[in-house]
Amino acid sequence: MSRTYKATGINLKSMALGESDRLLTILTREFGLVRAVAPGSRKHNSSLSGRSGLFVVNELLIAKGRSLDKITQAETKESYPGLSQDLGKLAASQYLAEIALYQALSEQPQAELFSLLREHLSRLEQLPRNQPRWAIAYLSHAVFHLLAIAGIAPQVQRCCLSGSPLQPDLNDSQWQVGFSAAAGGIVSLDALERLESQRRSLIASERSTYNYKPTSQVKRVADQPGQSYQISAHRQETPALISRVDAAELNILQQLAQAELNQLTPLAADNSFADSKWIFIEQILRQYAQYHFGRPIRSAALIDSYFALPTSTNDDATA
Template identity: 35%
Template sequence: MGIYKAEAIVLRSIVYGEADRILTLFTREAGKVSAIAKGVRKTTSRLRGAVQLFSHTRLVLYSGRSLDTVSQGEAEDEFSYLERDLECFATASYCAELVSRLTPEREPQPKVFFLMLSVLRALKQGDTELTARVFELKLLDILGYRPSLTECVEGNHSLSSAAGEVQRVWFSIEKGGVVCPDCAKSCEGLLSFSPATLGAMGYFLRSPLEQAVKARLSPRIMRELASLLQGFLAYHGDVQPRSRALLDTFRDGGAGNGHNKV
């Protein structure tokens, strides 16, 4: 590819050598890219502001065999508020880790790029727990793991009852969607949750992230969403992100800054 330009989000940054950093970038043009920013830890480096963790930035890179090299850069938005808000930082880290682990190298996926950019913007004002749930579901959808919410995945037919007319909804993580009450009688390993949780998932999928994160949901619905989506990610994406442990400390009340706990 030689020299190329990319609009990127810095998903990960690790120290390398005396003054360098190895970056995991998610670019609008080329998808996930691994790159080295040489000398960036020096106080005189002009790249420092352009390659900060979670920065939305415009870069010039040289292609390499295993790592590309960042040559020039200019930050569009550094999302500096994340440095002052540990819970928002932990949620951004979790979302970035999901993107990094669920996407292959150099496969353009602009919808993932814009979803990640949207979540970094939304976290400044939104509920961190709700934002994480919306992001999880939308990322699964983009990557081809959209759960079936209107068709019974066991009997391959439409649900016989509207969600508001039943007391509980049955869901198969293995088969990727809802199961009607009749089929649920002969199925094993199903999750049970409220119709309102099913409605919330449908709303998340229909709505832009910026709108979905403003929803008002009960603690019970949030718990059900967390359990279902975590199980879905582990089974279909084969991921159990390390950053999830930090989020769980907020959910369990181990830390906090006034936001809801993830």
């Protein structure tokens, strides 16, 4: 069996190793996630120095090792220098890299994830500089797409409880639905109330039917071999809501599955209303992703810091 293999991959994570090496986590098209040492890459005169940077796409020749593989050759095919020149773009790209790392598999082809991530990084890089709304909108769009290919995108077209289609009423400022990670996406508030009402009724019915005794008076089945089992009716728990979602917000969510984002009306609007909507969309998608991955998105702190800065400060940070 050959001790070397070829792969095309994008660097998603880097850490110092030893005196002059880097340990890279690379998303490859052919083998999924690969962890490999880039020897000497922290030396300025190393041929691997620039090739081991974040978001650099290389054609690689990798030697297998007992514990860690080692990069022996690398030829750069693409990089995204514009991402590091804008704080919002950089924060968004690191956020996407973290999600990709959570969902990528090792030792399995990840061609779809590899291509999708590169496409969205390219879109982020091409955005106008110092335009926070565009960065957060394109980030939200990319997150939705990454969740979709992982098979866990939120259901936003139908109620997750009743299955009924949902059509936001943009003329009604009071129109709302719920967004629940546990339920898998959007839930009708009426359906949620019906479920909660049924749950309360079932609890009341159980109490009156079984006439529960204190725990100290109930013997375990294992202690009474001849006794029958006590049967309890199943209750469906009411899913907790991350937030309520208004008509404009659901309208955005329902369009995130589209291939292109530039048709969304709130994106084009140059006002604080549009800003607040996109920030809200990112936040609920973040909570949804964290729930389903079971891990926090640490890079999201950069997004929060970026949007907490005044516009002039954002401009100065990337000047």
